[in-house]
Amino acid sequence: MEKKKILVIATGGTIASRPTPDGLMPALSGEDLLALLPELRKVCDVDCRELLQLDSTNLSPCHWILMARAVAENREKYDGFVITHGTDTMAYSASALYYMLENMDKPVILTGSMMPAGETGSDAEGNLLLAFEAALSGHPGVYIAFGNKIIYGNDGRKLSSDEMAAFGNINRPQAGSFSDGQLIWQGDDFLPKGPFQLHDRLDTRAGVLKIVPGLPPSMLKHFVDDGYRAVIIEGYGTGGIPDQESENNFLPLFTYAKNHGCRLICTTQCTYGGVYMDHYEMGVRALRLGVESGGKLTTEALLAKVMIELGEAER
Structure with missing residues (x-):
């Protein structure tokens, strides 16, 4: 049987880092990472694309475009893609690629590690192997592979700054898991719903405002x-934003924003559950003034999605 072909797109991150006098910095290439796992080339043909070498803290939407185009340009040449990435903004990049690569018909798997590859006790090798398992599986779509979990690209979040199992799925079932040496897909939907489309026009004039008492x-x-x-707007609970009963009444600003062509989308500061703006008076009033509900999408997913929607509206 002919071996499947996988393209590794390297972007830096902790997984590729080495110690320096100023702390950890990305230094390893994708080929360096693959050299730690020589068994991979026995089961598949692997090519590397050295796209970036950045701490993911320094990634921005322009880099999402580079990643999305790298996948789109090679979509017909490879059976799957592994993107090595820093953990701090991986959820943002995964969300962006989830929407930018609409109806992706090949697996696109983002992974990284909490410790640099090659260090004693590192999770890098295990996460890379999991990512390759997912990329070779044929299950289409964009996912995060981390800590024996496969997470939908638009539903992941980094929940811990120091634990190996740093990522979790938020409001959607896990797409899959790795147990007893076997990858088990358990999600709800894998099939593309139409032809592949690349959405690489982003409008970055979108921001996030967290409501805190007294703001x-x-x-x-x-x-x-x-x-x-x-x-x-990251509101409280089910989407609460201070109204006329507060000295910091946001309702007049909702009208102001609408009149100036600025969309407002409400989400929650709670990790789980999503927004239910029809539960309380303040939410109902906000809806009537044109504020949109973010539903169960994470802030990371909402930000990427709205940047794409704004960019598409300019075409």
Whole structure:
């Protein structure tokens, strides 16, 4: 049987880091990482694309575009893709690629590690093997492979800054898991619903505002006056935002934002559960003033999705 072909797209991150006098910094290439797992080339043909070598803290939407294009340009040449990535912004990149690579018909698997590859006790090798298992499986779509979990690209979040099992799925079932040496797919939907489309036009005039007690509504006005076309508001609980009963009433600013062409999307600061804006008066009032509900999507997913929607609207 002919071996499957996998393209590794290297972007840096802890998995590729080495100690320096100033702390860990990305230094290893994709080929360096593969050299730690020589058995992979026995089961598949692997090529590497050295796309970036960055701490993922320094990644921005322009790098999402590079990643998405690298996959799209090679979609017909390979059976799957593994993207090595830093953990700090992996959930943002995975969410972006989930929407940018619409109806992706091959596996696109993002992975990284909490410790550099090659160090004693590192999780890098295990996560890489999991990513390759997923990439070779043929299950289409964009996923995060981390800590024996396969997570849908638009539902992952880094939940811990120091535990090996750093990532979790938020409001959607896990797509799969690795147990007893076997990858088991257990998610709800894997088949593309139409032809593949690349969405590589992003409008980055979208921001996030976290509501905290005492926050003045003028903070939202700053976003609008600075030309932002969308603001994701992280409210309390099911989507609570201070209204006329508070000295910091945001309701007039909702009208102001709408009149200035700025979309407002409400999400929750809670990790799980999502937004239910029809539960309380303040949420109902916000809906009537044009605030959109973010539903069960994470902030990471909402930010990527709205940037794409704004960019598409300019075509």
